Amino acid sequence: MTRNRRLGGEGAGVSGRPGRFHGVDDARPSLAARVVSRGGVGAATLVLVVAVLAVPLGLTGLWRPVVVLPLLLVALAGALVAAHRTPVLPSPRWAAGAIVLLALGGGLWAGLTHAEHVVLRRDAGTYALSGQHLATAHEVRVDVRVADLGGAAVVDDSGVTSGSPGFFEQGSGAGTHVVPQFLLATPAWLSIGWWLGGWTGMLLVPAVALGAALLAFGGLALRVLGPRWAVPATALLAAAQPVLHAGRSTYSEPLALLVGCAGLALLVDTTRVGAAGGWTAARRLALPAGLLLGGVALVRVDALRETALLLPVAALLAVRRDGGGGRLALGLGIGTAVAAASALLTSRPYLGSIGGSLLPLAAGVVVLLGASLGLVALARRGVRLGGVARRRLPEVLEVLVLLAFVVLASRPLWQTVRQSPDDPGSRVVAGLQAQGLPVDGGRTYAEHTVQWTAWWLGVPAVVLAALAAASLAARVGRAWRDDRPLPAWTGPLLVAVGSTALTLYRPGITPDHPWADRRLVTVVLPAVVLLSVAAVRGLAARVPAARVPVAVVGLLALAVPVALATAPTAGERTERGEVAALHRACRAFGPGDTAVLVDSRAANEWTQVLRGACDVPTVVVRTRRGQPLPAETVATVVRGVEAAGRRPVLVAADPAGVTGATRQVVGLRTTEDARLLERRPGRGVRLDVDLWLAPVRSSAR
Structure with missing residues (x-):
């Protein structure tokens, strides 16, 4: 076995044909091997096709089962x-079968312990209510029923709003409506779950997606680590608590x-086939690889970061003429353009709200696109890196990776990251700091992301991953210096190092845990798992006489911390009872009632629940915590209703905010995930979900 194969998982040689690799043996690959190699790509393709279909159908009110389900069958084909x-890539039956079982087990585990976050407090609630609305209203736009709220005079009052967290009020007068916050791909799939099984079906969609994502990750690990090492890598990712947490909630x-891992797996195939001389096959694979990788932005807008980082990979492939560089760039461009159009058509207010984070991403795409085009132009003119710079390229890359890790890991010693104290997140942080920390709401705690x-x-795992990344970067430099084909894992390595560094530098999320740790799920945790397992593999290969003991000790060093971190919440279900509480709230309203929400917590949690799930016209009287209820505004709304x-019903989460004959219709005592800033969270904490109603009449009657 060559040195190239020990650490980086180059694996077997390839044929020029796109349909099969030869490696473990020349026998027909097992069913499990075909599922692992191909299942992630098929599932990711289906996800993106449905995401694209959801845009025109959701904008025109045609997102209905009778239209979507036949199209879904075509998309499946x-x-x-x-x-x-x-x-x-053929592999031993036990290895491929183990990966399939781990993917199924991870999805099943998440499904059995799924949360019921449907009373809106965090992003999971926004996604759930967006999916439910899309499934039942069949369109993106949320009709607020202006006439039933008292008409244009009421909704245009500056003390009144129809919006709530995750749902932006748009328009004015009779044209007032609400637009859900996030991109449409996830709500579209949640809505399909709703059609199949109501709230339970919808809440299980993330668990199914997680199972498919673990399968796609296993396929990627199979390509870059080899089949035997892909098994522990998949197990580690499946057991990581942030990954489980993301699969439990919407x-x-x-x-x-899922889509990112599948796209990177195809990129590995593209590079490997091209390096082996199968340029036609490489070009055939490069386009779908680019479409998948660019299409991740249909699911999450911050995937533009990975798109930008892959542009230099496309340029390197084009310069080295290994095949596929141009097709990869074309796929990235098409996928990104479709994602941008989708976001502009369905989530424009959301894009405006994150402009401060989105503009640097867009700028990064432009800069790296320019640099990539410049690299290709210089190469075609015969300009090459030479002299000392060429000879020292491997060492330079190795040092840069290690230096980046040292800087990020040491930030708590020399930096305290802050944001504007006027940012809404600052108020949240300040409230959490009341747990016993110095109150400084401007802190983002981003200096602790390596921790x-x-x-x-x-x-x-973190240390081994950094060392492996530096070593592999040096190997890419040596391949470039010596005019050898680029390693097949070059693209995933650049994404792993670049995107991980950028995410750790600026996570861009409210820093309470474990909520904030989902920012690590899509790239950081998979990258660290792959690199750390690659490091253990490389160490074991360097000591052939003690290869098995070194491998066992190394894998235990990776597995034990993961198990200890996940164990406290392994079987925990949060927000249990919220679906039943929602049904109780809906039954409390009559067909002629209009809900008038009069305290800030009720406005945050119940506005879209009552309007979307209960089909109750709902309006919010703007209030500030600690300030008296604006009686004049309430009177105006009541008279208009x-x-x-219709009959106005005052709604509050605290009976102190409601006057008159109050009635508690929800008094749920459940648990939610902890909200800690400086410690790893364990089990959840108590959550009270309350709803009080008070029918009211105007004094004019």
Whole structure:
């Protein structure tokens, strides 16, 4: 076995044909091997096709089962074709079978312990309510029923709003409506779950997506580590608590992980086939690889970061003429353009709200695109890196990776990262700091992101991953210096190092845990797992006489911290009872009632629940915590609702905010995930979910 294969997992040689790799033996690959190699690509293709279909259908009110389900069958057929065209890397039956079982087990585990976050407090609630609305209203836009709220005079009052966290109010007067916050891919899939099984079906969609994502990750690990080492890598990722957490709740990360891993797996195939001389096959694989990788932005807008990092990979492939560089760039461009159009058409207010984070991403795409085009132009003119710079390229890359790790890991010693104290997140942080920390709401705690990663994967994994990344970067430099084909894992390595560094530098999320740790799920945790397992593999290969003991000790050093971190919440279910509480709330309203929400917590949690799930016209009187209820505004709304021939019902999460004959319709005592800033969280904490109603009449009657 060559040195190239020991650490980086180059694996077997390839044929020039796109449909099959030869490696373990020349026998027909097992069913499990075909599922692992191809299943992630097929599932990812299906995810993106449905995400694209959801845009025109959701904008025109045609997102209905009678329209979507036949199209879903066509999309499934296309996904099967895409999977069939994906190369298969044969592997021992036990290894491929183990990966399949781990993927199924991870999805089943998440499904059995799924959360019921449907009363809106965090992003999971926004996704759930967006999916439910899309499934039942059949369109993206949320009709607020202006006439039933008292007409344009009421909704245009500056003290009144129809919006709530995750749902942006748009328009004015009779044209007032609400737009859900996030991109449409995840709500579209959640809505399909709703059609199949109501709330339970919808809440299980992330677990199914997680199972598919673990399968796609196993396929990627199979390509870059080899079949035997792909098994422990898949097990480690499946057991990591942030990954499990994302699969238990209605988040976008499982879908993004699925599509990203599948795209990178195809990119590995492209590079490997091209390096072996199969340029026609490489070009055939490069386009779908680019489409998948660019299409991740249909699920999560921050995937533009990975798109930007892959542009230099496309340029390197084009310069080295290994095949596929131009097709990869074309696929990235098409996928990104479709994602941008989708976001602009369905989530424009959301894009405006994150402009401060989105503009640097867009700028990065432009800069790296320019640099990549410049690299190709210089290469075609015969300009090459020479002299000392060429000879020292491997050492330079190795030092840069290690230096980046040292800088990120040492930040708590010399930096305290802050944001504007006027940012809404600052108020949240300040409230959490009341747990016993100095109150400084401007802190983001971003200097601790390496520590966040080590909480869940362990210090050995983080250190080994950094060392492996530096070593592999040097190997890419040597391949370039010596005019050898680029290693097949070059693209995933650049994404792993670059995106991980950028995410750890600026996570861009409220830093309470474990909620914040989902930012690590799509790239950081998979990258650290792959690199750390590659490091253990390399160490074992360097001591042939003690290869098995070194491998066992190394894998235990990776597995034990993961198990200890996940164990406290392994069987925990959060927000249990919220679906039943929602049904109780819906039954409390009559057909002629209009809900008037009069305290800030009720406005945050119940606005879209009542309007979307209960079909109750809902309006919010703007209030500030600690300030008296604006009686004049409430009176105006009540008169307007009565003039519309309906009965106004005051709604609050605290009975102190409601006057008159109050009635508690929800008094749920459940648990939610902890909200800690400086410690790894364990079990959840108590959560009270309350709802009080008070029918009211205007004094004019």
